[in-house]
Amino acid sequence: MAKIFYGCWPTMITPFTDDNKIDFKAVKRLIEWYIERGSDGIFAVCQSSEMFFLSEQEKVDLARAVKDAAGGRIKVIASGHTADDKSKQIEELGRMAGTGVDAVILVSNRLARQDEGEDKFRRNFEEIVRQLPGVPLGMYECPYPYLRLISTDFLKEAAQRNNWFPLRMSVVPIKYLRSGLPRSGDLIFHSLTPIPQPFCNSLSTAAMGTTGLWLIFI
Numbered sequence: 001m002a003k004i005f006y007g008c009w010p011t012m013i014t015p016f017t018d019d020n021k022i023d024f025k026a027v028k029r030l031i032e033w034y035i036e037r038g039s040d041g042i043f044a045v046c047q048s049s050e051m052f053f054l055s056e057q058e059k060v061d062l063a064r065a066v067k068d069a070a071g072g073r074i075k076v077i078a079s080g081h082t083a084d085d086k087s088k089q090i091e092e093l094g095r096m097a098g099t100g101v102d103a104v105i106l107v108s109n110r111l112a113r114q115d116e117g118e119d120k121f122r123r124n125f126e127e128i129v130r131q132l133p134g135v136p137l138g139m140y141e142c143p144y145p146y147l148r149l150i151s152t153d154f155l156k157e158a159a160q161r162n163n164w165f166p167l168r169m170s171v172v173p174i175k176y177l178r179s180g181l182p183r184s185g186d187l188i189f190h191s192l193t194p195i196p197q198p199f200c201n202s203l204s205t206a207a208m209g210t211t212g213l214w215l216i217f218i
Helices: 024-036 056-070 086-097 118-131 152-158 174-180 197-205
Strands: 041-044 075-078 103-107 137-140 164-169
Touching (some): 024 056, 056 075, 086 103, 118 152
Parallel strands (some): 041 075, 075 103, 103 137, 137 164
C-alpha cells in the first residue's frame, strides 16, 4: 500500500460568516494558508471543524469545498460521522465519500454506545464496510461525546483489509499507542496537546505523522 498518509495534517477549523454560515471564501484562503506553510494533508469535517454542530448538507459542502480548494496539491480526508442511527451513519459516510476525499474517517464512539461492548462495535463496523465497498476508511478516537479506544486486536485485523487505511487518530497516551500500532501500514498519530512532544514520542511506535491541534495555528 502506498504511504500516502504521513507528515503534518491540520485538523481544519471551519470559518463562519457573521450570520453563522460557512464562509467558503475564507475556506479557500485557509487552504492556501495551510499549503503555503507546508502541510502534507488536511483533516476536514472533524471535531475541530464543529462537525457535530453542522447540518448534513453543510458537512458535505464543506468537504467538497476543501477538496476543490486543495486541487490535488495535498491529500484531504474527512469524517462527518456524527449520527447515532446505523443506517443514517452509512448514508452520511456514503455522501462524504462522494465528495472525492482521499479517505473517510469513522469515529470510534459512533460504532457502539458507551455501555456496549466490542462485539457490537465490530458488528457495526462490518456493516459499514459492507455497505461502502471500495471506500478508503480510517478511524478516529474522537473524545466527544465520549472516548472509545480501539482495541489492539481490532486495529491489527482491520489493517489487513484492502479498503482500510489504518489511520488511527488517537488522543490517548503514548503507552497505549506502543501496544496498538501495527509495524506496517500508514498511520497518523493524533494528539490534542498544544505542544509537539507527544508526537515526537510517537515516532518510535511506527506513527508517520500528526494532526495535532497546534498545526492549526503554525
